[in-house]
Amino acid sequence: MIIFIIIMMELGYDYPLYRPPSESNSLIFQVTLGCSFNKCSFCNMYRTKKYSERPWEEVKNEIDVISKLYPLTEKIFLADGDALNLATEKIIQILKYIREKFPNLERISCYAMPKNLLQKSSDELTLLNKEGLNMLYVGIETGHDVLLKKITKGATSQSIIEGCCRAKKSGFTLSCMIILGIGGKKYSVEHIKETARVVSEVSPKFLAALTLILEDGVYEEFMQKFGEPFEHLDDSSILDELEILVNGITPSSSIIFRANHASNVYSIGGNLPEDKDRMISLIRSLKQHPELLKPKVLRRF
Ligand code: SF4
Known part of the structure; x- marks a missing residue:
């Protein structure tokens, strides 16, 4: 995992980078930077970042590089604060590519706010889950x-x-x-x-x-x-x-x-x-x- 962190730094990952404790053994791909809300008064996580969505080419490049090094990966976490804020089609594009490159994958996860969940219809959420x-x-x-x-x-x-x-x-x-x-x-x-x-x-x-x-x-x-x-x-x-x-x-x-x-x-x-x-x-x-x-x-x- 240390090698992975060094590679992430070389690829230009944007720090600070957070993930839940239970994702400590997961690969992380930053598909967004920061938090689209960033206003919770107790939360210091992304105060130094302006929310943005990373271009597909950058995300794809990182998936390509990392999948060659860790092809047997089973768990992936999509960072930063609310990857679910991305348009449904964009998330699906990322999910499809990740699943193509990591055949042993068991789980993909991300943070989500209630507003992210309510902005997606039940059909969209079902599709993302599938x-x-x-x-x-x-x-x-x-x-x-x-x-x-x-x-x-x-x-x-x-x-x-x-x-x-x-x-x-x-x-x-x-x-x-x-x-x-x-x-x-x-x-x-x-x-x-x-x-x-x-x-x-x-x-x-x-x-x-x-x-x-x-x-x-x-x-x-x-x-x-x-x-x-x-x-x-x-x-x-x-x-x-x-x-x-x-x-x-x-x-x-x-x-x-x-x-x-x-x-x-x-x-x-x-x-x-x-x-x-x-x-x-x-x-x-x-x-x-x-x-x-x-x-x-x-x-x-
Ligand atoms: S939604 Fe989450 S990451 Fe964003 S400010 Fe609130 S607690 Fe922090």
Whole structure:
């Protein structure tokens, strides 16, 4: 993989380059640069980039070069922030070529926003899925509409549910993210109650809970957009949120749940609802033993 990263740099890949932790062994092709929205107040990922769509010839050239080096690749991630924003025909052109060049491919994935999902019809999404795009990573962040506005997510709880359910019906596997602590003290209860509701309605195959850490680049903007004093949650309150979330999710199909991101106070995981009791008992015992939590210096968003 190190060789791949060096080749990517030589080909002129545009950094910073992000991918979900579960795509750590995937090849990455940047088909767009930056994020077409780029306004979420907590997100520092693409602030240095202006959104653009990469020309087909450049993408094709990279697929040609990399496919000769890694012909047996099984997983590919399309970067940057929302490759699904591309016109459907353009994505299909990329997917077809990738599948032609990587015969052993098992999965192609990308990040997607609710607005990307709602901008595509069910037929378009079904077509993209049939052409090999199988997995989408969607940031829900919170299910609470007041907070969705305050963090300028560009989505409502209803649009998140509609977009995600449309993608699921079109055959996609969904991996969703939510952020503990994003409502601060004041909105903690509503944040988790509404997030559990939205997650239950969507019932994604995978759910990741991250914990809010505001990086320098967005701290002031987050506070200003929040529009009222924001009080961060301490570790014990983050564990309270995690417990209420795990307890409150009632999925229609089993969810593989993880709170093992670098931002989290402790690595917790299991299936919902099957492992609910085990996870709740672990969370409760962590509240009694704060010395077991990850040191703050090791946490990052
Ligand atoms: S969270 Fe996602 S949609 Fe929001 S600005 Fe960051 S990359 Fe874009």
